[in-house]
Amino acid sequence: MVIERELFIDGKDVPAWERRTTEDLNPYTGGVYATVAAGGPADVVRAVDAAQRAFEPWADTAPSVRRGIFLRAADILEARAAEVVELMAHEVGGVSSWARFNTALAANMLREAAAVVTQPLGEVLATEPADRLSMAVREPLGVIAAFSPWNAPVILGTRSIAVPLAVGNTAVLKPSEDAPIASGLLIADVLREAGLPPGVLNVVTNARTDAAEVAKTLIADPQVRMVNFTGSTRVGRVIGTTAAENIKPAVLELGGKNAVLVLDDADLDHAVDAVTFGAFHNAGQICMSADRVLVHRSVAEEFTVRLAAKVAGLPHGDPADQSTVVGPLITESAARRVSELVAEAVADGARVRAGGGEREGTRYPATVLDGVTPRMRIFREEIFGPAVTVITVEDDDEAVSIANDTEYGLTAGVLTSDTRRGLALAKRLRTGIVHVGDQTVDDEPQAPFGGVKSTGYGRFGGRWGVDAFTATRWVTVAGHHGRYPF
Structure with missing residues (x-):
């Protein structure tokens, strides 16, 4: 009815x-x-x-x-x-x-x-x-x-x-x-x-x-x-x-182009869980969603392998099904845009670690990309869909530089076992919100x-x-x- x-x-x-x-x-x-x-x-x-x-x-x-x-x-x-x-x-x-x-x-x-x-x-x-x-x-x-x-x-x-x-x-x-x-x-x-x-x-x-x-x-x-x-x-x-x-x-x-910094001392099990939640809750359609994961080179490959495995197992489908984690995007045009961002990045040399491919109506698979560079649209534009980019960095300074290299400034996360180090980085991030020890999606009235x-x-x-x-x-x-x- x-x-x-x-x-x-x-x-x-x-x-x-x-x-x-x-x-x-x-x-x-x-x-x-x-x-x-x-x-x-x-x-x-x-x-x-x-x-x-x-x-x-x-x-x-x-x-x-x-x-x-x-x-x-x-x-x-x-x-x-x-x-x-x-x-x-x-x-x-x-x-x-x-x-x-x-x-x-x-x-x-x-x-x-x-x-x-x-x-x-x-x-x-x-x-x-x-x-x-x-x-x-x-x-x-x-x-x-x-x-x-x-x-x-x-x-x-x-x-x-x-x-x-x-x-x-x-x-x-x-x-x-x-x-x-x-x-x-x-x-x-x-x-x-x-x-x-x-x-x-x-x-x-x-x-x-x-x-x-x-x-x-x-x-x-x-x-x-x-x-x-x-x-x-x-x-x-x-x-x-x-x-x-x-x-x-x-x-x-x-809008937002939010980053999670995964430092070399981060608990990778927690980091994978945190990033998966921050990037794919509500199919990535949250102003606070994690679009970019900036990972120290020493742990980047291990982190990416674990993240891709977890993301590949997320249940997709009917939002009315209680077991569904990743539902549809709001419109076919929204799903088409995410598909185009991913396809353009792959054509320019990015690598699909999970998901990717074509949309199905308003649905697009949860996707993890690495090998993303500044010349790609997905590096600059807010994704607002079920995709996340993993970017390898050499040190904390490079992570902060990339995190701040955007027209947006809503939220950020810093995953580290050293709170002092996390707070020092938080002071340098040009966002209205920073969560040390957590991902980007959080709200309290x-x-x-x-x-x-x-x-x-x-x-x-x-x-x-x-x-x-x-x-x-x-x-x-x-x-x-x-x-x-x-």
């Missing part, structure tokens, strides 16, 4: 203004999983108007009430874990373990949002007049334009709105066309059930052909005060430019999450998220009537 969903505006499920719909496809079967409302500019205006009406009442809502809503939402989402597993399998090809991780982390993001509700809202400042009170006060901004991607739909859909709402903003969420339910409408359902007032969160889904117009209308609306975007660097450049043209701040979390360079700017998580989605005002209270020169 095909699921049918409408827009979520002002606390109600409503059809698009022109009653248009669009298809939401299952990437594994190619069949229609759902039809959703295809919102347009008029629907964006309706949603923003609803969010603006809800803003002041929501910002004035008692902290205990707001906290209670987010805590209830976390429990509701966890109780729907089995539903999320089924939804993500059909909508984005996510395997069971990835869907359950999405559920657990998103629930904890909601709990972290509940915790920030009662964080201090300002500080008292030193001031020249002895009897004057001078304060820096943090206040919500207003309506937030939020954009969520498909690849970690429940995590990133939740992250796009949880802290912004918790600190008193309202939001209009535009979810990915590839995951309109998991990265948007599901989250609205959970928060509505938890008691979120009408208009505080609104969700506008759209057809792929209308995406640019819907985004531009949302960002340009004068009632929208900030933009929050997670997605590709290509689209992020457009979003950031549009926000700047409208003189609105933005948080952008974009209370930690500052974000990157540098073309990975974007701004941080999510804990007090950094509060800083990002509030404005600081200077407020003074005079202790006496001032004396003026005229």
Whole structure:
């Protein structure tokens, strides 16, 4: 049975203004999983108007009430874990373990949002007049334009709105066309059930052909005060430019070309397991996925042989099968791109150690390459699929140089038995996140999450998220009537 969903505006499920719909496809079967409302500019205006009406009442809502809503939402989402597993399998090809991780982390993001509700809202400042009170006060901004991607739909859909709402903003969420339910409408359902007032969160889904117009209308609306975007660097450049043209701040979390450094003293059994997880979880479709493994020459061949053997044994197939580790890519064009990157590299001299070959629809085998050089596209471009490159290095300095030789800067891992050595290298890596003793894929809702360079700017998580989605005002209270020169 095909699921049918409408827009979520002002606390109600409503059809698009022109009653248009669009298809939401299952990437594994190619069949229609759902039809959703295809919102347009008029629907964006309706949603923003609803969010603006809800803003002041929501910002004035008692902290205990707001906290209670987010805590209830976390429990509701966890109780729907089995539903999320089924939804993500059909909508984005996510395997069971990835869907359950999405559920657990998103629930904890909601709990972290509940915790920030009662964080201090300002500080008292030193001031020249002895009897004057001078304060820096943090206040919500207003309506937030939020954009969520498909690849970690429940995590990133939740992250796009949880802290912004918790600190008193309202939001209009535009979810990915590839995951309109998991990265948007599901989250609205959970928060509505938890008691979120009408208009505080609104969700506008759209057809792929209308995406640019819907985004531009949302960002340009004068009632929208900030933009929050997670997605590709290509689209992020457009979003950031549009926000700047409208003189609105933005948080952008974009692509990555992440490296794991395997040093000569690393535990190779652990390194193989860590890299396999970091490179192939969710078929490599995570902004934190390990694209490059930089291995010291003394252990490179042994490491590569072990990695290739493990990767060759990973179960591929139907994401609805509980045993599947590597499911499909999100679209045939995504699988074709990975296949082309690998084929071009092999034609230029790279060696396939596991996987490779042609795609089958949206599926591509988990692949390990070595012999990759800087002239190859796969050396420079984010793979965003089930492939990893192993690059041999002579020493730590060369590993750091190659790791930093990219336009991106999200995360890195350093696998070593010497923590001091690992921390010394971490200081030299130009990424927003570094994990010493681990691979690249990790996330905690209370930690500052974000990157540098073309990975974007701004941080999510804990007090950094509060800083990002509030404005600081200077407020003074005079202790006496001032004396003026005229």
